[in-house]
Amino acid sequence: MNDPLRERALRLLARRDYARLELAARLAPHAAGSAAPLDALLDALAASGLLSDERYAGARVNLRGARVGDARLAYELRSKGVADDLVRAALAAGEDELTRARRVWQRKFGRQRTVADDATKRIRQMRFLAGRGFSSDTIRRVLRGNLEDD
Numbered sequence: 001m002n003d004p005l006r007e008r009a010l011r012l013l014a015r016r017d018y019a020r021l022e023l024a025a026r027l028a029p030h031a032a033g034s035a036a037p038l039d040a041l042l043d044a045l046a047a048s049g050l051l052s053d054e055r056y057a058g059a060r061v062n063l064r065g066a067r068v069g070d071a072r073l074a075y076e077l078r079s080k081g082v083a084d085d086l087v088r089a090a091l092a093a094g095e096d097e098l099t100r101a102r103r104v105w106q107r108k109f110g111r112q113r114t115v116a117d118d119a120t121k122r123i124r125q126m127r128f129l130a131g132r133g134f135s136s137d138t139i140r141r142v143l144r145g146n147l148e149d150d
Contacts, residue, residue, distance in 0.1 A: 005030055013045070017056040019066045020046065021081025045062055053082050054111035067104060070131025101134045101142045 008030055012018060018026070020042055031038040045051035045132060057077050064073060070091050077087045109125060129139045 005032075005037065008044060009020050009041060010050070013050055017059050018051065019056045019077075019080040020054075023051060024091065042082060054086050056080070057082050058085050058093060059093040061090045065094050065100060068132045069101060069129070070133030071135060075125050075133070084116070097134060097138050098141055099130060101132075101138045104132060104134075105129060106144050 005027060009023065009027055012023065012026060023045075024038060027038055027041075028035075042051060045116060048098060060080075062072055062078060064076065073091060073094075074087050075092065078084070082090075105125065106126075108128060126139055129142065130136070133140075
């Protein structure tokens with residue numbers, strides 16, 4: 001195997017987890033000409049457990065889940081090349097989206113309640129949560145403020 005390429009890969013993986021596609025993109029400029037040595041290296045890293053899309057997805061959901069919704073998380077993971085079944089499993093293993101949305105809303109808007117008469121406030125809060133990737137159903141439930149309906 002290409003020893004300098006392996007060392008570079010190990011240095012990158014020592015800092016944080018990478019998805020296979022993401023690591024391949026980082027290493028591609030340093031691979032000598034063809035993709036065969038890079039693919040062989042990635043296969044060896046995956047076989048030894050140093051490279052895992054499943055572990056990457058779980059870590060990403062834990063890291064970003066406190067700030068964004070499931071739609072945004074799924075988009076980010078898919079853009080890094082994580083398979084759909086691994087995305088679904090990581091999201092299912094993470095914290096409930098409604099709980100996270102309430103926490104994000106609380107941090108941003110504090111004790112301010114949505115008032116049915118104040119459409120501007122309500123729309124602003126809806127747009128904020130939607131921009132974070134929370135589903136419309138979750139946004140409605142958070143803005144309704146019924147904590148017992150779960």
